[in-house]
Amino acid sequence: MGNVDFATGAPLRSGTVPVRPYIDADYYEAERKRVFGRCWLNLAREEELPAPGDYLVKDLEVLETQVLLVRGDDQQIRAFHNVCLHRGNRLARDRCGNARGFMCNFHGWVYDTKGQLRELPDEDQFPHLDPEKIALKSLACHIWNGFVFVNADPEPQTSLAQFLGEMNGAFDGFPFADMQLTAFYHAEVNANWKLVGDALQEAYHAPILHRQTVADAVAGPDNPHCHLASMRLHGDHHGLSVHGNLHHQPTPIEQIAFDYSASPIYPAPAAPSDSQAPGVNPRRESAWIFDINVLFPNFHLDPSGTWYGTYHLWPLAVDRTRWEFRIYMNPPKNAGDMVAQEYTKVFGRFVQREDLSTVEATHEMLRSGALTELHLSAQEMPLLHSLEVLESYMQGRP
Ligand code: FES
Ligand SMILES: [Fe+2]
Structure with missing residues (x-):
């Protein structure tokens, strides 16, 4: 647990960061276009759309649009702005479902699951239009490890693989597809x-x-300030491994919850397996609890030995965010697993409430203008890194 970036060997840095990017409305307006309008954004897992015709509608307030994700007959998942080409009505009205196509509720234009216009009522009255040549406005859409990403830039500057860079193969072998959504928490916070x-x-x-x-x-006593077990910077993204206290004494309720099942939330003293994905606990720390991977700009992918969590931070305004937290676990094999998972869900919610408990007050106090900069320790270097990457997008880097 030294002050070093374990990916590059570079020393960790402490420092100051400006307050303005957190509170300034003009900065936020520019961020919407220069960052969210250009970066690859995760919207879903592909298991949410298992069959041809399955679709999801996702709000993308930061870009003032709504995205329709749909799996075509060719099994490919595509992304479209959820807007009818005729006069701009919202196309799909349900949040999810299965459809052979989408009929606009205004004048009845019909599109297939590839976005192609299929029916144009009273077609003769549109002599300027060739219905075979028009299709819903698409967003670039690619899948990585089962995560469905979109890019709203009409001409994305990078492929998803280029965007992920060194993160690309880091999770190969992690059993994302075997795990199922066990809990979903979300909230809108004023920060x-x-x-x-x-x-x-x-x-x-x-x-x-x-x-x-x-x-x-x-x-624990051997790591009183909870130094990270390791930290690595990967281009625009980074990963952290959180140290676990092997001497943790389970509380009475934890003892009951985990009596008949391995605890999903505390480190086991067994050495971690070498078979796990190379980017998950890459230094194979034995006192390890889980990783935090921040995929710029707003997606956190946090794998552990037996579960993984995701966070999405969706900007709604400069001072408002939709926070989404999902936990994925292996399907329970018996009642013991069910009890352990149920406890983990509830306990996890308490921890999340603690994490969110400071952010509104922090935003309010930053807005006061009393501070112009914040001080980050070397252990908080990920925040520094995220802001530096953000700033590079704000400066319009190619
Ligand atoms: S706006 Fe969709 S059919 Fe007219
Ligand atoms: Fe926390």
């Missing part, structure tokens, strides 16, 4: 999206903010 994300990508706060929940599991 900038980066403040919410920042609270979820450092462990410095764990001994204090989480003193009633996970503090003892992550910060």
Whole structure:
């Protein structure tokens, strides 16, 4: 647990960051176009659309649009702006379902699952239109490890693989597809999206903010300030491994919850398997609890040995964010697993409430203008990195 970026050997950096990107409305307006309008954004898991015709509608408020994800007969998942080409009505009205096509509720234009216009009522009255030549406005859509990403840039500057860079193969072999959505929590919070994300990508706060929940599991006497087990920067993205306290004494309720099932939330003293994905706990720390991977700009992918979690921080305004947290686990094999998973879901919710408990007050106080900069420790370097990457997009890097 030295002050070093374990991916590159470069020293960790502490430093100051400006307050303006968190509170300034003009900065936010530019961020919408220069960052969210250009980056690959994760919207779904492909298991959410298992069959041809399955579709999902996703709000993308930050780009003032709604995205229709649909699996075609050719099994490919495509993404479209959910807008009818005729006069702009919202096309799909349900949030999800299965359809052979989509009929606009205004004048009845019909599109197939590939976005092609199939029926144009009273076609003769549109002599300027060749219905075979028009299709729904698409967004670039690619899948990585089962995660469905879209890019709203009409001409994306990078492929998804290029965008992910060194993260690309890091999770090969991780059993994402075997796990199922076990819990989904979401909330709208009155804070900038980066403040919410920042609270979820450092462990410095764990001994204090989480003193009633996970503090003892992550910060024992040998690591009182919860230093990270390792940290690595991968281009625009980064990964952290959170240290686990092998001497954690289960509370009475934890003893009951995990009596007949391996605990999904605490480290086991067994050495981690070498068969796990190369980017998951890459240093094979034995005192390890889970990883935090921040895929710029707003997607966190947090794998553990037996589960994984995701966060999405969706900006709604400069001072408002939709926070989404999902937990995925293996299907329970018996009642013991069910009890352990149920406890983990409920316990996880308490921890999340703690994590969110400071962000609104922080935003309010930053808005006061009393501070112009914030001080980050070397352990908080991920925040520094995220802001530096953000700034490079804001400066319009190619
Ligand atoms: S707006 Fe969709 S058919 Fe007219
Ligand atoms: Fe936390």
